[in-house]
Amino acid sequence: MGENTQNKKIAIIIMASGYSERFGSNKLLESFLDKPLFTYTVDLVASCQAEMKIIATRYETVIQYVKENVPSMSIVWNAHPERGISESIHLGICYLKQQKDYEEYAGCCFMVCDQPLLQKESMQELFKSFYTNPEGIHMCATKKREGNPVIFPKQLFDELMALTGDKGGKRVARQHPELVHKVYVSEKELSDMDYKEDKINLEKEHNKHNMR
Numbered sequence: 513m514g515e516n517t518q519n520k521k522i523a524i525i526i527m528a529s530g531y532s533e534r535f536g537s538n539k540l541l542e543s544f545l546d547k548p549l550f551t552y553t554v555d556l557v558a559s560c561q562a563e564m565k566i567i568a569t570r571y572e573t574v575i576q577y578v579k580e581n582v583p584s585m586s587i588v589w590n591a592h593p594e595r596g597i598s599e600s601i602h603l604g605i606c607y608l609k610q611q612k613d614y615e616e617y618a619g620c621c622f623m624v625c626d627q628p629l630l631q632k633e634s635m636q637e638l639f640k641s642f643y644t645n646p647e648g649i650h651m652c653a654t655k656k657r658e659g660n661p662v663i664f665p666k667q668l669f670d671e672l673m674a675l676t677g678d679k680g681g682k683r684v685a686r687q688h689p690e691l692v693h694k695v696y697v698s699e700k701e702l703s704d705m706d707y708k709e710d711k712i713n714l715e716k717e718h719n720k721h722n723m724r
Contacts, residue, residue, distance in 0.1 A: 520646050521617045522639060522663065523564035524557050525604030527597060528574050528625045529590040541573055544628050545715060550574055551581075552628035558582040560635055562621065566607055568600040596678030605669050618646040621663040622681055626704040629714065630661075634697045638663060641695050649685050652702060653694040658682070659702035665691075 528540055528550055540550040554577065557565050565585040567578055570593050578585050588603045601622065608614060619642055634652060642650045642663045651662040662681050664672060671684045685692055700717050 520643055521563040521613070522619050522621055522642065523566060523604075523608045523617055524560060524562045524621045524623060524661075525600070525608075526553055526557060526565075526567040526569075526623050526625060527600035527604075528553075528567055528569040528571065529593040529600050530597070530625075538571070540571065540625050548573070548577075549628060550625040551577060553623055553625045553630075554578060554582060554585070556630060556632060556635065557623065558585070559632055561639070563613075564608060564611065564617070566604050568603045596676075597680045598675040598677055601672050601675060601681065605673055609669075617666060618642075619663050619665045620669070621661050623661045624704065627660065627702065629703060629717070630701045631697070634695065634701055635661070637697075638695045641693055645693060647691070648693045649688060649691045650693045650695060651685065652697050654696065654699050654702055656699070657702070658685075658692075658694065 530540070540548070542549050544552065554567065558581070565582070566588055567574065567585055568588045568590050569575060570590045575587055578587055586607060588607050590600060590603060592599050605620065608617065608620060621638070638650055638652060638661060642648070647665050647667070649662065649664055649668070652659050662685065664681060664684065668684055668688070672681060675683065703714055703717070
């Protein structure tokens, strides 16, 4: 029992290599309110208690920001972003496996960079859910849909490594519905910025909330 309680470390992998084709330009560097979109996720992860924090990216602006603001975060260069989101997943897991204390990790939390309204409290609830059941898949969700972030247990790493192209972890989660645990958050927290109009709507939502 002692071993199970000790080996519950979580790594966070931020996937920041996308082409943003639907957005029309590099949305990660797009200004949201008063700072680049990607910084919201990086700053949020910096405040989390995860033992390992990794970002997979191909953007020098992202790398520079991480080096200056979150020096403890490990940067993994993504030389093949054309391979899709699966490449960032592979790079993150491979980096984690190279660590001396890899055996102490129980799971990995995957995060995207276009959810600027995601709250620290929701991340804490997600981690708490995982610590309660480190054999399961734990994801943020609303009543309408499942979303990110998602924590996968170590026993599913091989299946994540087998993903190809733009197939993300949701495909693995669908194959193991009995393992899925949902942490419910507000709809705005899971809202992402796939299109320019999404940015406008999210900024309005943020301003409306802050004016109350």
